[in-house]
Amino acid sequence: EPEVTQTPSHQVTQMGQEVILRCVPISNHLYFYWYRQILGQKVEFLVSFYNNEISEKSEIFDDQFSVERPDGSNFTLKIRSTKLEDSAMYFCASSEVGLSQHFGDGTRLSIL
Amino acid sequence: KQEVTQIPAALSVPEGENLVLNCSFTDSAIYNLQWFRQDPGKGLTSLLLIQSSQREQTSGRLNASLDKSSGRSTLYIAASQPGDSATYLCAVRRGETSGSRLTFGEGTQLTVNP
Numbered sequence: 001e002p003e004v005t006q007t008p009s010h011q012v013t014q015m016g017q018e019v020i021l022r023c024v025p026i027s028n029h030l031y032f033y034w035y036r037q038i039l040g041q042k043v044e045f046l047v048s049f050y051n052n053e054i055s056e057k058s059e060i061f062d063d064q065f066s067v068e069r070p071d072g073s074n075f076t077l078k079i080r081s082t083k084l085e086d087s088a089m090y091f092c093a094s095s096e097v098g099l100s101q102h103f104g105d106g107t108r109l110s111i112l
Numbered sequence: 113k114q115e116v117t118q119i120p121a122a123l124s125v126p127e128g129e130n131l132v133l134n135c136s137f138t139d140s141a142i143y144n145l146q147w148f149r150q151d152p153g154k155g156l157t158s159l160l161l162i163q164s165s166q167r168e169q170t171s172g173r174l175n176a177s178l179d180k181s182s183g184r185s186t187l188y189i190a191a192s193q194p195g196d197s198a199t200y201l202c203a204v205r206r207g208e209t210s211g212s213r214l215t216f217g218e219g220t221q222l223t224v225n226p
Contacts, residue, residue: 004155035214043156043201045213056212091155100146101214105155 002026004104006092012110013082021077021107023092032075033093033101034067036060043091049075079109087111114139118202118217125192126225133187133220135202140183146214147176147187148201156201160187192224 005024013019025032034046047057049067066078075094079086089108093101115138125131135145144163148156160169160176162185168177175188189196199221203214 006155033213042218043203043214043216045215048213058213093156098144100158100161102158103148103156108153 004092004094004102006090006104006107008107009105010108010110012112015084015111016081019079019082019109021079021090021092021109023075023077023104024073025075025092025094026102027073029094029096029102031055031095031097031101032067032069033095034077035091035093035103036088037091037106038088046077082109082111084111114142114204114206114215116202116204116215116217118200118220120220121218122221122223124223124225127192127194129192129224130188130190131192131222133189133200133202133222135185135187135217137183137185137204137215139206140180141206142180142204143207143212144205145176145178145185146203146205147174147185148203150199150201150219159200189222192222194224194226196224197222 007022032049035043037043045058047061048055064080068076087110089106091103091106093103095101117136119134146161147159150156162169162178164180173190178185199219201219203216205214
């Protein structure tokens, strides 16, 4: 069964550094998402992306965050200047029109 | 603002028992509702999707129901097994636009004891 893949599985970064999290969505899906889950808290929506532009973003997704689909397969989340509170599990998801969102295994981001 | 609540927060049952997990949401204007399973340190596995026009969906030993007007969904697990031990998450999609967000509950942590 096709799946969403995320790399790396764990990223450790110094505060203030830039980090890029990478995702390969399911190949025939058109909608892409990023969510995050701070340890012990709910999964929170960050942003959705369709047709090479952001279709919706949450209040968490401020100017420090950006997303990009640099080629036909990858979907990336960049955090420009990381803060301690950015430490979380980041999940990528993708979906077809109107159907289930399928999630990757996540990238655990640890900010030191 | 949509709020999703799941009760109970944790549940421990002996193997073979039938059980019900509850999810409630504050805004009944949803497009669909999705149930997920999350194993420790892992991603979310989609279990069932119920469209707002549907009342229930079934997959194997799992049955999910939706009462949109009262803002409730239940996930019924029949004949539970130790392999069912995981956290179960409920999420609602608010809009008809396919890119619209999922809003998650905090989950029910299920332990099935052999």
